[in-house]
Amino acid sequence: METKHxxxxxxxxxxxxxxxxxxxxxxxxxxxxxxxxxxxVTRNNGPxxxxxxxxxxxxxxxKKRALDLVSFxxxxxxxxxxxxxxxxxxxxxIYWVLIIKLVYPKLIVIWHDHWGFSDLLRDxxxxxxxxxxxxxxxxxxxxxxxxxxxxxxxxxxxKSIIYIPNYPLLNxxxxxxxxxxTILCVANIRxxxxxxxxxxxxxxxxxxxVDFKLLLAGSLEDKVWVEKVNNLIIDLNLVECVKILxxxxxxxxxxxxxxxxxxxxxxxxxPVSLLEYGLxxxxxxxxxxxxxxxxxxxxxxxxxxxxxxPELLAIAIKESLMNKEISKIKAExxxxxxxxxxxxxxxxxxxxxxxxxxxxxxx
Numbered sequence: 001m002e003t004k005h006x007x008x009x010x011x012x013x014x015x016x017x018x019x020x021x022x023x024x025x026x027x028x029x030x031x032x033x034x035x036x037x038x039x040x041v042t043r044n045n046g047p048x049x050x051x052x053x054x055x056x057x058x059x060x061x062x063k064k065r066a067l068d069l070v071s072f073x074x075x076x077x078x079x080x081x082x083x084x085x086x087x088x089x090x091x092x093x094i095y096w097v098l099i100i101k102l103v104y105p106k107l108i109v110i111w112h113d114h115w116g117f118s119d120l121l122r123d124x125x126x127x128x129x130x131x132x133x134x135x136x137x138x139x140x141x142x143x144x145x146x147x148x149x150x151x152x153x154x155x156x157x158x159k160s161i162i163y164i165p166n167y168p169l170l171n172x173x174x175x176x177x178x179x180x181x182t183i184l185c186v187a188n189i190r191x192x193x194x195x196x197x198x199x200x201x202x203x204x205x206x207x208x209x210v211d212f213k214l215l216l217a218g219s220l221e222d223k224v225w226v227e228k229v230n231n232l233i234i235d236l237n238l239v240e241c242v243k244i245l246x247x248x249x250x251x252x253x254x255x256x257x258x259x260x261x262x263x264x265x266x267x268x269x270x271p272v273s274l275l276e277y278g279l280x281x282x283x284x285x286x287x288x289x290x291x292x293x294x295x296x297x298x299x300x301x302x303x304x305x306x307x308x309x310p311e312l313l314a315i316a317i318k319e320s321l322m323n324k325e326i327s328k329i330k331a332e333x334x335x336x337x338x339x340x341x342x343x344x345x346x347x348x349x350x351x352x353x354x355x356x357x358x359x360x361x362x363x
Contacts, residue, residue: 001287005108005355007037008076008084010093014046016219017188018142018246018272019090019114019167023049025169026351028053029344035352038082040075042093047249049358051169072096072210079104081331084112086355095138101135110138116192118287119267119307123153130154137358140164140351142269143291155289162354165291167347168275168338171252181212181321184258184282186251186273187265189244190220195229197287198264200310201317201356203236210318213241215258217248260320260327265289266307275342278302278334283327295342301334 007030011023023039031054038057044059051056059078063071079087079100086108089097094111100108108149115121133154139161141147149165150156155242183202187193195216202214219224226244248254251273255261261277261284268274268290275295277284284302285293287309296302303316320327 005036005086006082006084007086007088007355008040008053008079008082009037009088009090010040010042010097011090012041013043014041014048014049015044015221018116018269019112020046021272022112022114022142022166023090024048024051024101025167025344025347026347027058028169029348031057033348037079038076038084041073042071042096047247072099073171075100076103079107080320086358088112088140090114098132098135106295108137108355109135110140110355111136112140112142113146114142114198114269115146116265116269116290117267118143118149118269121145121149124209126153138162138354139338140354142166144193144294145290146269162350164350164354166270166272166275166348167342167344168272168279168312169344170255170276170279181210181260182258182261183212183214183260183317183321184254184277185214185218185262185264186217186248186254186276187263187271188221189216189229190219190225191266192265193218194264194266194287194307196232197266197308197313198262198309199229199232199236199238201313202238202242204310204314205318206238206241208314208318210321212317212321214238215243215244215245215254217245217251217254220244222245251276251284255282258282260285260317262317263287264307264313268292270295275338278331278338281331281335283320283331284322284334285313287313294333295337297337300330301337302330 009023014071027039041065042061061071061074087097088110090112091114132154139150141163150161151158261282263286270291287307288304305312305316
C-alpha cells in the first residue's frame with residue numbers, strides 16, 4: 001500500500017456533516033498508516049475537530065466569503081511550500097481547487113463527490129462542474145448513481161471515476177437501554193432529509209398507542225426548515241415524544257441507548273449515519289434512496305421503505321420495535337456487512353490503488 005504522493009485534503013469546514021466527517025476519517029486513516037497528508041479547512045473550525053487524532057498537519061484558512069483573497073493566497077502559499085502531488089477536494093471546495101489547478105497544472109485534482117441529492121440529479125444540473133471538469137483528473141463517488149452521472153456528464157475518462165463507499169470511525173460503547181423505546185434519527189434538519197415524513201409516521205404510531213421517544217440529532221443551520229419541523233411537531237401533538245437535540249459531537253452515547261436508527265430522506269449519497277447505526281448494532285429503518293439498498297442487503301439487513309410514504313415507514317418502525325427477534329437478526333447481519341465491506345481498511349486499499357494510477361503523471 002505504498003504511495004509517494006503527498007496528499008492535500010481540502011474541505012469547507014469541520015461542522016457536522018457527511019463530507020466533513022469523511023474528511024476527518026480519511027485524514028486519521030492516512031495519518032495512522034504513515035501516508036503524508038494534510039487536512040486544509042477553508043472556512044471555519046467545528047465540532048468534528050475533536051475527533052482528529054493528530055492535528056499536526058491540519059490547517060485553517062478562515063475564509064469569510066466566497067471571494068476571500070487573503071484565505072485563497074494562504075492556500076496558494078501552502079501548496080507552494082509543501083508541494084503536494086494530489087489535491088483531494090471534498091464537494092464544494094472543488095471550486096477553489098480548480099483555480100489552483102490553473103496555476104499548478106501538474107497537480108492531480110481528485111474530486112470527492114458526496115452529492116446528497118443523487119436520487120434527484122438531472123442531466124442539466126451542476127453546470128459549473130460540467131464546464132470545468134476538464135481540470136479534474138479523477139472523481140471518487142459515494143454511490144453508484146453519482147458515478148453514473150459523472151461518467152456521463154464530465155469530461156473525464158471513465159476509469160478515472162470510481163465508486164468507493166464511505167466508512168465510519170466509531171468508538172463503540174456498551175449499550176445502556178432504557179425501558180422506553182428510543183428511535184434515533186441522525187440527519188441535518190433540511191429538506192433533503194424529509195423529517196416531516198418521519199414525524200407523520202410517528203403520529204401514526206402514537207395514534208396506534210405505540211410508546212416511543214424520537215431523538216433528532218443534526219445541524220440546525222437551515223432556520224426555515226427547522227421552524228417547519230418544530231411547527232409540525234406541535235401540529236401533530238408530538239411535543240412529549242420528540243426531542244430536537246441539534247448537532248451532536250459524539251454520537252456514540254446516543255447510539256448506545258437507542259433501540260432503532262431511522263433515516264427518512266428523499267435522497268442520499270451513502271449516509272455515514274446509516275453505517276454508524278449498523279456498526280453500533282442498531283436495527284435500521286430507512287428510505288430506499290442513494291446507496292442505502294446496497295448497505296441493507298436489499299432489505300435483508302434492515303427495513304427499506306419508499307421515500308415520502310409515512311404509512312409504510314410507520315409499519316416498518318412498528319415491526320422493528322415490536323419484533324425483537326427479527327430486529328436482532330437484521331442488526332447482526334447489518335453489523336457484519338458494514339465491518340466487512342465498509343471499513344477503513346477496504347477504503348484505504350481502493351483509495352491508494354486509485355491515486356497510484358496517477359503516479360506516472362507526477363513522476
